[in-house]
Amino acid sequence: MAPGKTYLDTTDIRPLAARSDLAGVLLILHCWGVIVAAITLFTFWPNLLTALLAILLIGSRQLGLAILMHDAAHNALFKSRRANEWVGTWMCGWPIMADLAAYRHYHLTHHRHTQTDKDPDLALSHGFPTSRASLRRKFIRDLTGQTGIKQLRSQIAMFITLAGDKDAIEAAKDDAAQAFKSNTIHTAFPVFFGIALAISLIGNWWYGIAFWIVPYLTWFQFVLRVRNIAEHGATEMSQDPLRNVRTTRAGPIAKTFIAPYWVNYHLEHHMVMHVPCWRLPQLHTMLIAQGLGDKMNVAPSYRAALSEAGWH
Template sequence: MTPGKAYLTSDHIRPLATRSDLAGALLVLHCWGVIAAAIAMFALWPNPLTALLAVLLIGSRQLGLAILMHDAAHNALFKTRGLNEWAGTWACGWPIMADLKAYRHYHLTHHRYTQTDKDPDLKLSRNFPTSRASLKRKFTRDLTGQTGVKQLLSQIATFVRLAGDDDAIEAAKGDAAQAFKSNTIYTAFPVFFGIALMISFIGDWWWGIAFWIVPYLTWFQFVLRVRNIAEHGATEMSENPLRNVRTTLAGPIARTFVAPYWVNYHLEHHMIMHVPCWRLPKLHGLLMAKGLGDKMNVAPNYKAAMAEAGWD
């Protein structure tokens, strides 16, 4: 469960795995602060360019909330367990209609069986590499909202189908397709749409749609797919932790719009999954210093990662 122990000592791992309530709070505040700043930018300079920029920034921070919830699922966002669970649920998960507990339930199985037949996330990576035309179709569906609307309708249908059936709800937790939402959608929906409503109260009636729902249905879906492909698409079907996952190096623009909160260091995360996201660059440096660079699956940027998946 901790592949990094084959390459690093406990003296290396222990300080990297130290969690911090202050760091967790700053990350959550930063994520929501960027969302607020994007809306304020449009309020101060209302024009099509600032509206588009706000959608991109907010969509990327919705992914940021998912990333921070992911850290909470590993009990790595906050040192204090209660804060970790509360923030992972209320401040990160439910605002994007995601369920921390259900996500944790299956995600740890992904770590245990990465890129093997028992990996519940294998359906996200097994079809890569694919063709450029296939990727273009997927990206088009994401950016035009087709993927987001389809998933939203699926969530509603799932809730209606499972409502009141506790056994079916529990069984659905093991399904990666339903792992975010299956049993708390009745709570997540009011949070998600409540945020949109608050944004509309701040500005005009359509602001909540434009600056919360539209980013969720479009850019969030796109960068979520790009992240999933970069992490495991066209990697080895093996138990080799240096090759069955990919780290993608990212500059400031990519970190702003595609890969917030060090999510690009995915190989390092799989090496030691309970290391907080903000310490992953240091873990990357340690692995490189150990002379593992030539053995690690590292893409120089997201363009190169997409090329390996078929966008060449």
Template sequence: MRRIGDFLTLEQTRRLGAKSNLVGALLVLHAWGLIAGSMALFVWWPNPFTFLLGVMLIGGRQLGLAILMHDAAHGLLFADRRLNEGVGSWLCAFPVFTSLALYRPYHLQHHRFTQQAEDPDLGLSAAFPTTRASLRRKIVRDLTGQTAFLRRGEQIRRALGSADTPLGTQLANLWRKEKGPLIATLVLLAGLSAAGYWWLYPVMWLLPLATWYQLVSRIRNIAEHAVVPDDDDPLRNTRTTYANPLMRLLVAPYWVNYHLEHHLFMFVPCWRLPQAHRALLDGGHRLSMELKPGYLAVLKAATTGAQCGGRSPGARTAQHI
């Protein structure tokens, strides 16, 4: 089994693991600033271009909020525990209809059993490689809101309880289980209404969440664990995908593309992952790492069977290039 000491010195470990309340706050403010700016641009200059740009920018930042929630799940967003839990829940998780408390144990199980039978995320990668036609159908479902409708519908059904439960009890269950997202929804809607733009909530919040956010979440999932060469090697059972500035803006915010480094070093905040990547390269591990030059290369591998080693779904043996 690989250990942190196989890759980093003690000094590197201490430096990379340092958390910051200031940086955490700036990241959250950055996400909400881009969201507010995108809405303001569309209000100021309404046209098809600013509409589509707004949907993509906001959907990308909604994924960004989920990524910051992910850092909070690891206790990395803030050095202060109360800030980590409070901001991670109220400003990151709840606005995108997610729960930090429910996500944390699920996600930590994924880390413990990465690409093994007990991995709760295994279903996200097991379907690949697939055909291009299949991927196109998935993309259409994402961009037309079908994926979001199914996911949110299942979330609401679970919260309501069994169909034979009295309506009053179902509504009480919904409030008890989804109180955070419901309050976040009301606050966002009330704030936009007070500014005179209530319609921005369905048009420039729910619509990006139901479309672009679903697509970039799928692309993220594919890039992280689909068609990897070796389920049992921590350098090759997940992937780092290089992302240019446009991809970081619209598809891969807050260094989510450095997923291999995140799995190796769970104690490293997201904003230090590029430093962790450089440490691995400087340590001579480049040829052992699963790297892709961009997201198009990942999607090509996921739809052609060019798997950087060709692991068939469900196989447990490595086949390296």
């Protein structure tokens, strides 16, 4: 039984779980629209500030693509499974070198075994709280591209190792390292680098590197880590759905650069995982109305969530 059914009636959940094709289209258009707008801003006002702003916005929207692929993995982005599969794969997953099918397998296992020994995401959260120095080292590796380059190399090595070995590919789906990575890298690579090439053809030769590859190797890796820490870092190792996951309040700046598309409502997502992301604030309100506010693990900000994880 879904954890949310412990606290809410099916009649309350059903309207929230209703998919909307219009909402799905608007979310995809918004995500890619922000990417185009960021590059356009620099093109018309080229300077260091607009270049940095573009990198941050594009990196955050690459996370946005991961979030929308996540919704598609739950068949919550569109009404039809076919639309979720196609858009989640071609417009969300492969552009960031992630594989929808592999991610779905991995992620649903995470939902079934949240914060237990069988949770494939445990490797991302069990080391917290940690020291500020440890977090600083992780953040520096992310922001300087070290994490991204290392993961890119590991994806290439994984593809070479697993090529043609279906059993090994299936086994790799349970590996925590496969979150937002693609086992079909022979397809994902052309899409990822094709986008970079298209950006360069539209602008200057270096645009694709500066405004697709650099954001992917730096800001995307950083906000992906911050999101992982905020969601499960330093939470209870228990099966209590109100305590083994965290929702983080986010203001306009955090929503723009760190937590797009309501990803901060992670406790609510675990309560009813097939609720579309844009309805998670309504689910949050419903849970509060049930008198659960004091019991829910809610951080007032991302700074506060990181503080719980060791960033004092």
